[in-house]
Amino acid sequence: MIFNIPFIAVSALILIGLYAVIFRRNLIKMVIGITLIESGVNLFLITLGYRENSVAPIFTNLPSGTIVPEGMSFPVPQALTLTSIVIGVAVLALMLSLIIHIYRHYGTLDAREIGGREE
Amino acid sequence: MSKRNISAVVFFMIIAVFFVFSALMMHPFGVPEETDMDDEIIKEAQNETGTNNGVTSVVFDYRGFDTLGEATVLFTAVAGVIMVFRRLKQ
């Protein structure tokens, strides 16, 4: 069980982000929770493509003694993670600009009052 | 404790148990499933694309269509943000 520490860290990040989205009322705290879920998914994508005792798949100045296809990690999950990070930045920018607009119109940042239900 | 709060807690507990169990049953960290695609990409990257970098050749040459979609998403986000803060000039 000690060898699965990255996967336990991924599930901890996703669960904390999900708790912040469900159980909090402030809009900014919900946005922080969505960002935490995004970071957990990116970490999961990278740790899927790691071989034991391997180097990066770059041929400039390789350390001496690496076997060429078997001593390098997979390049495809790293490329997918790059795309996912940029999409996360785009979604975060749109969410924050909409929150500024909502605050100017309603005067409050409470999700229950804006939705219309007051408990 | 209204009905809404109890159902939210039960839903959260089910998802938490599911995540913890699947994190303990994954394959060990460092021994992935054997594929042939990544080994072929590492062997042929210098000959077919001419770069020394494996990740850049995957992003821009073997999977360039995904990079086109990502550039479109970035352009749409910038257009949306500028449009929200535009004031009507009267």
Place this chain on the structure above:
Amino acid sequence: MSGMSKIVRTISSIVFPLIIIYGLYIISHGHLTPGGGFQGGAVVASGCAMILVAYGSIWTINKMKEKNLSLLESIGAICFILLAFFGLGFGAVFFNNFLVGSNFLFGTIPYFGSTIADINTGGVVPLMNFAVGIKVIAGLFAIVLVMAHASSTKEGKK
């Protein structure tokens, strides 16, 4: 958003060209070392955000209007798509790498194994790195500039 004191403005205008050089190095050597278009664009955009914080948003938006930034971003996106269509014209597939092996611009092919190749390799990949780098710089700087300017006008102060 007002600017900061004179010491902060002086030091940030000294450090800003060094950040631009570092970011352009990461963009242009994307096919030899780790990096590429997106990473170098993020570095230069954070340097521009430092100038925005030091000088205030009113001075920055008077010096650099929004129309120039959208023009730069559109030029980057059009160049990227034009390079993809040239691959369709010179071969048979959409993203064809038509500059590898030809002795036109970026043609040589490195040897197999651990070599130190020069910048002249790579085919169409360095040109795509420049196009995506310009697009990311203009896009991220436009987002930060518009959001900083919108919270300092008369409607925001109630």
